[in-house]
Amino acid sequence: MMRNKRKISFVIFALPTFVAFCIGFLYPFIQGLYLSFCHFVLPGDAQWVGLKNYVSALQDPNFLYAFGFTTLFAVVSVLTINLLAFGVAYALTRGIKGEGIFRTVFFMPNLIGGIVLGYIWALIFDGVLSYFNTYLLAKTAYGFWGLLILMCWQQIGYMMIIYIAGLQSVPEGMLEAARIDGAGKWQTLLRVTLPNMMPSITICVFLTMTNSFKLFDQNLALTGGMPSAFTEGGIINTTEMLALNIYKTFYVGALSRGVAQAKAVLFFVLVAVLALLQLRYTGKKEVQQ
């Protein structure tokens, strides 16, 4: 009797979320997968074309370039964001004056939307660069570093909060034992604090990596993929990341929507595989307290 009741209430409580999950995720996902094999203007009038879209997607030099650019960006941003966030978190758990205020201030950029941030930073960069008689869209490098600065500014605060929580969960007893055993500051940090913080590191690396790969609004608002460069027979938008490339592909013409969909499926597989690999790798290093 008791068991039955439990089952029923489980169903009742899980149902709304499950329905929402089906409507908002499962159904669009399956439909998206199907559409990547079709020519279509709207989902309702899809015509099966087999693997054609995937062939076009993989032959698009812009897509391949965007893949390289995104990967490079992800590697650099994961490193810088996490190192800096950890540094800030470490500094703000030493008990200096006004820690609360600093934490709030560092966290705040995260509350601003990506498009707004992109435009504001575009203005700032252009303002600074105009002193050197140049502008943000003049060189690929400006766009790359601009995007990196923007992402650091936005994400460090968020990761900092997670790292602070991690730092505070390191058992006081262990730190004390290390001190008594004569461990130096660096030794304590590397041998005691870091291993105990692996769960935070796992989640932060996961978040920054997937964020970098999926980056869209900041990319759109800051550079829009410009400047473009001409290569043999093709044109490449040199600061265009994967998500922006997919979005732009969709609106090219009557036959490009399926190609964009195929790119989106490839993109999903890539992000999912990377995220799983990373979770497995850093998860292994977590220690039991």
Add this chain to the structure above:
Amino acid sequence: MKKIVAMFMILILTVGMLTGCGGGDDKGAVYYLNFKPEADGEWQELARKYTELTGVEVKVITAASGNYAETLTAEMGKSAAPTLFQCSRQSELDVWEDYCYDLSNTAFARELTSNDFNLYGKNGELFCVGYCYEAFGIITNKELLEEAGYEVEDIQNFADLKRIAEDITKRSKELGFAAFTSSGLDASSEWRFSGHLANMPLFYEFRDNGVTQQPEAITGAYLDNYKQIWDLYIQNATCKPSELATKTGDEAEAEFGREEAVFYQNGSWEYSRLVEIYDMDPEDLTMIPIYCGVPGEENAGLCYGTENRFAVNKKASQEDIDATLDFLYWLVTSDEGTTMLAEEFGPIPFENAKETENVFFADTNNMLHDGKYLVGWVFSHTPNVAAWRAAVTSALLQYSTGNGSWEDVETAFVDGWAIQYRAQ
């Protein structure tokens, strides 16, 4: 108690799911997806009037500026899709062809006085009706020009324009104004040059080669002329070429409105803003053709065309299609409709068109009267237009700020065309 809560939750969930589906009635309804945010108020007002008169519901939704393709795609996928939408150019018709109702033999289409602005399907179906036309050129402040010692009639070709512009630049300190407004290459302004100004070399090339359909490649035969006029714009302007990256369309408009420059390249749609917001005297305003040094350009008129084209959704219910056609007929025949179109869009190619106050169209008519040739909007042939323009803008900016060469602009223009043609 728990049971009640659970039942309540289920109820909320079901009600939430069902409210999305509304009922319809037999009269049919009109749903217009408007693409001009600046005309939203007028459309809403007109829709309200029509509903009052006939009882037919007219819904007008306006897509955010620059987001029409996205909004249209999203809306067309819904069960209550727009019955009336915009198909601005051939490439958009290519996408939406299966959704366009053949408008030939409708009472609305019979009101047309010109078929020059329509788009047709492969079998001659009338899919998109151009419902107004616009002109662009170099908007000129006659009063300032006179202050500098010249008349509009003094400008008959590129050499005249160059001489006068350079003279104004030389004396700009003493005169207190510049020749041209800033030719900003920010997203809000670049279309004036990657789109409208680029129309000049394209028009002459297509005229020479008899091109009437989208070509797969272009030669760029008149790019030197494009360079000439562009150089003139940026070297005789309110700002230094190095500042072009961040100059916006609003800034150029404000410079002209505040009488800081004599010339401002833009179109007839600017009229109401210049007169209403900047309080300019219509008497002082005129529009001259864009001269770029092509032989015989003394006889050129303004660039004349449209991207305002109606299409009716074939996949809507028959009642809704009928209601939409009735609305369109009313729009171009009734006093309310034609007045609004004349005020908002200028002259319209329909029997009952109202006179417009817009002085730029008087210029157009005078030029036609004088036997000048019209420069068509051939830029509507541009393949994958957003990407092509982005590359041209990028190259123009590099060139203008000294970070690149003119060859890059030529590459973006000519090679870019062929690349985007293949990509689309």
